[in-house]
Amino acid sequence: MHIAIAGNIGSGKTTLTQLLANHFNCNAEFESVENNPYLSDFYTDMPKWAFHLELHFLNSRFRQTRRIQQSNEWVVQDRSIDEGVHIFAKNLFDSKCLSKRDYNTYMTLYNFMLEQINSPDLLIYLKADIDKLVSQIKMRNRSFEQEIPVTYLENLNALYAEWINTVPKERLMVIDIQSTDFKENPNDFENIVTKIDSFHSQRV
Numbered sequence: 001m002h003i004a005i006a007g008n009i010g011s012g013k014t015t016l017t018q019l020l021a022n023h024f025n026c027n028a029e030f031e032s033v034e035n036n037p038y039l040s041d042f043y044t045d046m047p048k049w050a051f052h053l054e055l056h057f058l059n060s061r062f063r064q065t066r067r068i069q070q071s072n073e074w075v076v077q078d079r080s081i082d083e084g085v086h087i088f089a090k091n092l093f094d095s096k097c098l099s100k101r102d103y104n105t106y107m108t109l110y111n112f113m114l115e116q117i118n119s120p121d122l123l124i125y126l127k128a129d130i131d132k133l134v135s136q137i138k139m140r141n142r143s144f145e146q147e148i149p150v151t152y153l154e155n156l157n158a159l160y161a162e163w164i165n166t167v168p169k170e171r172l173m174v175i176d177i178q179s180t181d182f183k184e185n186p187n188d189f190e191n192i193v194t195k196i197d198s199f200h201s202q203r204v
């Protein structure tokens with residue numbers, strides 16, 4: 001089963017991915033931030049580096065998704081390929097950091113890739129308001145993320161809200177992280193596990 005954890009920057013995807021992989025004793029797939037060749041340059045000059053960064057993420061998430069789906073095992077993935085496309089790249093195009101021709105090239109490649117992968121079996125969306133995201137980004141203290149403008153997070157959150165409406169309800173779980181603390185509260189984590197178990201038992 002392929003479970004993808006979706007959500008804005010700082011929503012807690014990495015933590016939940018690791019907790020679920022430990023609980024289900026299965027693989028977790030992350031995106032390395034330290035080895036990303038463009039990310040810190042991107043945050044200093046978005047128009048210059050947007051196309052490079054988006055191609056990098058698209059390539060890496062595509063390979064990751066293929067690997068997950070070919071394995072046929074339980075895997076928890078920290079962010080889906082679709083978020084890069086429908087949230088991040090779309091936002092960069094809307095804000096003119098990606099030109100029309102670069103965006104078209106990117107979308108053509110994505111549409112071709114789509115023919116070779118499926119949607120995750122279950123998408124878990126971590127919904128958060130801006131204050132919560134800002135405080136979690138501050139807390140983890142990655143240097144290049146400290147200057148992220150609030151408007152950037154707001155634009156991403158607005159696109160998340162649109163995109164999540166397009167995900168079929170039967171393979172979507174929404175967790176409101178304003179009222180759920182899966183890291184510190186074992187009951188909250190157990191509730192998520194119970195829902196996943198019930199989702200899985202309905203599939204088999």
Ligand SMILES: Nc1ncnc2c1ncn2[C@@H]1O[C@H](COP(=O)(O)OP(=O)(O)OP(=O)(O)O)[C@@H](O)[C@H]1O
Nearest residue numbers: 008009010011012013014015031033057079084088
């Ligand atoms: N397609 C993308 N375009 C631009 N930036 C991206 C893209 N995908 C990820 N990032 C950035 O890469 C960094 C790491 O993202 P990652 O997927 O590890 O999640 P995260 O935002 O750290 O989430 P969490 O706190 O929920 O674990 C963040 O700064 C994020 O904004």
